[in-house]
Amino acid sequence: MAIKQIIWKHTARAKYLRTTRWYFDNMGLKAADSFMRGIAENVERISRQSAIGKREPLLVGHPEDFRSLVVHRHTKIIYYCDTQNVYIVDLWDCRQNPAKLKIT
Structure with missing residues (x-):
């Protein structure tokens, strides 16, 4: 099976950076x-x-x-694929109201 290229959508990348920063500021480097x-x-x-x-x-x-995959305590990656790429469209905090999950 071929390895697919990962493409981060802007919203997902922004949430990743924001969440990483939150962990660093509130929980520490580790x-x-x-x-x-x-x-x-x-x-x-x-x-x-x-x-x-x-x-x-x-x-x-x-x-x-x-598709989604739980990747960290309360976070799941939401993504879809085509024949060559995986598109990461959101990092979803599973504690949120599910009705708020909207993909544009």
């Missing part, structure tokens, strides 16, 4: 590093096996086949 490593390891897993995440039930009905 927690921020743990968060970053967890994301990086799981993004690598997704690039090698894109069907590893479950179909995201909150996004049924979209043309893309959105």
Whole structure:
């Protein structure tokens, strides 16, 4: 199986940076590093096996086949794939109201 290229959408990248900064400011370097490593390891897993995440039930009905993978305590990566790429569209805090999950 070919390794797919990872493409971060702007919103997902911004949430990643904001969340990493929050961990650093509020929990310290060790927690921020743990968060970053967890994301990086799981993004690598997704690039090698894109069907590893479950179909995201909150996004049924979209043309893309959105999948999600819980990657850190309260965070899941939401993504979709084509034949060559994996598009990371959101880092979702699972503690939020599910009705707020909107992909544009």
